[in-house]
Amino acid sequence: GDSVTQMEGPVTLSEEAFLTINCTYTATGYPSLFWYVQYPGEGLQLLLKATKADDKGSNKGFEATYRKETTSFHLEKGSVQVSDSAVYFCALRGNYGQNFVFGPGTRLSVLP
């Protein structure tokens, strides 16, 4: 079945450092890909998404490009802030509106 793999955390960075969180997937067909963010004690919020190969999703300085050849959707940000500290989930949804498949999440801590 479909699956999502993320780099294990926690990831600890200093403010203004460059962030990469790796995500790879296994799926049949052409899934849509998502990054969700979860702040402490809260639900998940959609951060960005991409629905087809070579699409780039972006939001709040975060970016991720749908790479079909490497089945990847790595999350990047050029300069992280303390307020970016959260858990980040990579997810996919099949191209027929099926349910989501989530990765295990990567905890990011940004130190001032």
Next chain:
Amino acid sequence: DGGITQSPKYLFRKEGQNVTLSCEQNLNHDAMYWYRQDPGQGLRLIYYSQIVNDFQKGDIAEGYSVSREKKESFPLTVTSAQKNPTAFYLCASSMAPTGIGYTFGSGTRLTVV
């Protein structure tokens, strides 16, 4: 403002008791979902419902039950048959069948003592 409301935010129950978690949405979404989140793991789907009076089991339905009598409401009951019920529970909703507008609630942390 439209959204999903989960209540309560924290819930404590004694072992062997059933407990019901509330999820209400005013987004006019057809589909609703329940997930379980454990530390270091992704979200696992418990049950979902695409339409009123119909629901399907997800990946970890054993020990849980749901009902969908109204479009706005999708309560989850954690029964005494659930062997390890302490977890963070998230409800979500979306348009069906496209999944457009997928929105999460803020979660309920259940602790069984």
